């Protein structure tokens with residue numbers, strides 16, 4: 001049965017003006033540019049898909065940009081990162097180029113995974129994936145957190161390049177998976193520095209979170225059972241997310257304890273490109289799109305005197321053009337040679 005009462009979230013306290021003072025104009029404009037790159041990447045690749053140029057699965061991150069942009073801004077690229085199949089944004093944030101990602105969507109040999117992975121399996125040196133199995137990334141990210149401690153504990157490995165935390169994004173739907181509970185239990189027992197971030201966009205395919213997950217707010221109610229601290233952030237607000245992620249990161253560097261974060265977000269599209277999302281009314285969609293994370297970010301930076309509306313439109317156009325160039329590169333790239341079909345296949 002659907003829960004009727006609206007969920008009361010306790011967002012981590014934040015003050016946009018404090019973040020503006022801390023990060024300053026250049027760093028904040030650079031975050032806004034990242035959001036615009038992600039948004040334009042999603043819009044243009046969606047259009048290419050609808051023209052039949054891209055096949056397979058395709059899950060848009062549109063609407064959730066503030067979450068991963070702020071997390072990478074607060075913790076830096078040099079951590080371990082993992083996410084679900086909704087992985088376009090994180091790959092862009094961790095250094096993959098629009099050229100290689102679009103070529104991957106087009107299935108070309110110049111792609112991020114040489115055309116073999118497609119939309120759900122982007123990776124970078126620091127991004128462990130892109131996972132198509134719901135909850136599949138949770139044990140992997142937990143293992144990466146184990147590695148962080150292992151490298152610190154073994155004297156001969158102490159000089160190896162290490163990082164501070166492993167960050168695992170997962171959807172609200174993944175909370176019902178066994179891998180979630182097994183991983184969080186182990187991470188707590190073994191003090192693994194893993195940041196588990198539930199991106200609660202209210203839906204797991206066409207099932208509303210209140211018909212799939214027994215308690216809400218999810219992090220607040222579940223973290224205690226693992227002896228972890230819980231946090232809730234407003235996923236449409238870069239400043240709230242950044243403040244929260246920064247706090248968590250600083251705490252974890254001191255105590256090496258895992259944490260559970262729930263970020264309340266909205267996806268502006270259906271579950272995937274083939275989902276018309278008729279389970280959500282137009283009014284509901286309009287209400288959530290009225291809180292566009294890009295607009296919220298822009299308005300704050302405009303009030304701070306960092307950018308005008310005209311400059312914002314020019315910045316948007318500039319990123320649209322970056323993606324158009326990448327589209328051309330993808331279209332002109334060659335298909336993988338069929339003789340490579342059996343390469344990189346693990347078959348013992």
Ligand SMILES: Cc1ncc(C[n+]2csc(CCOP(=O)(O)OP(=O)(O)O)c2C)c(N)n1
Pocket residue numbers: 084086132133134135170171172173174175201203204205271
């Ligand atoms: C183990 C497993 N079960 C079911 C599926 C089918 N499936 C794909 S996405 C999805 C919904 C997941 O929703 P959520 O975790 O909230 O992530 P979101 O798509 O909202 O980002 C389901 C059930 C799957 N891929 N893997």
Ligand SMILES: [Mg+2]
Pocket residue numbers: 171172173199200201202203204205
């Ligand atoms: Mg979801």
